[in-house]
Amino acid sequence: MENFVVSARKYRPSDFNSVVGQQHITTTLKNAIKNNHLAQAFLFCGPRGVGKTTCARILAKTINCQHRTSDFEACNQCDSCLAFNNNASFNVHELDAASNNSVDDIRNLVEQVRYAPQQGLYKVYIIDEVHMLSNAAFNAFLKTLEEPPKYAIFILATTEKHKVIPTILSRCQIFDFNRILINDIALHLKYIAEQEKIDAEDEALRLIATKADGALRDALSMFDLIVTYSSGNRLTYLETISNLHILDYDYYFKVVDSLLAGSISNVLLIFDEILKKGFDGNNFIVGLSEHLRDLMVCKDPATVDLIQVSESARDRYLMQSQQASVSFLLSALNICNQCDIQYKASKNQRLHVELALMKMSKLPQALTLAALAQEDSKKKG
Incomplete structure (x- = not known):
């Protein structure tokens, strides 16, 4: 029996063009790659489920791609892209600051930064929920963040920018992610429904998009739940309001x-x-x-x-x-x-x-x- 993969993972964007509702971010990042104007540190901030970590991963994959396309997207065919897609890339390091927030964790990361990549141009360090780092950890990170080696790029992601200390903010290029519009979420859900051969009513998809409150990941979780509830290939408005406990x-x-x-x-x-x-x-x-x-x-x-x-x-x-x-x-x-x-x-x-x-x-x-x-x-x- 084949394992079920939730829609949020199965349909996670693999390039900038497939990112939903964040064109101002993706256009800026593609132009930075095109003009070779990549900052040494980025801070991606915004509500949950809007694509911060996804964009960080796409950026990491694209800058190490060996054969970028004409519109500066990753080719998804070279050794670097294949390694990244299989979670086997040695050039991308992800750290969850929610559970690795001590000084020792940051010191271990700083120690890794000293070693240049053996393949590819950049080593990318993605630190999720960076606001969870302790003050001591932030201070231990300052010098490396300000003057990293030319091959190191840091991408910090947070839902609470106000908790990140000003000395970190001043060293990063800040990108503010928007809540995703209801129409954009509804259209994306319709695309997924078509791919999964699910007959979904537009009213039901719009209701899920409204309930998600701008978070695409929440919308996809609700979509999976209601499809499972309906136990078939049909998603109706009545089943949606019943399952989400929304008043008609x-x-x-x-x-x-x-x-x-x-x-x-x-x-x-x-x-x-x-x-x-x-x-x-x-x-x-x-x-x-x-x-x-x-x-x-x-x-x-x-x-x-x-x-x-x-x-x-x-x-x-x-x-x-x-x-x-x-x-x-x-x-x-x-x-x-x-x-x-x-x-x-x-x-x-x-x-x-x-x-x-x-x-x-x-x-x-x-x-x-x-x-x-x-x-x-x-x-x-």
């Missing part, structure tokens, strides 16, 4: 329709159904806030692109946004926000959310009365 946005459309109709009973019944499905009141109110925000940005054609949903869902948002006034949406958002802030302090959390829903269901009536009062005052004036 249909509920939010129903809630807002009931609020606009001023129906307290309908709103309370929908909320009761949501609680019976095992969802938390705080998650519901946060989700309703996001839904109201999306309706607000749909009010203006200039901001419609700010909502990251499928075309069919976008049409529903546009339709419902036409039925709700800006005053209603702003007031409802304010009530939701206050409910979220005070939720944890409340002794009766269900009643706390229900009270917010009741207030919102009376907003259309209150706004109508306010508008009538304003017209009367104008006539009398």
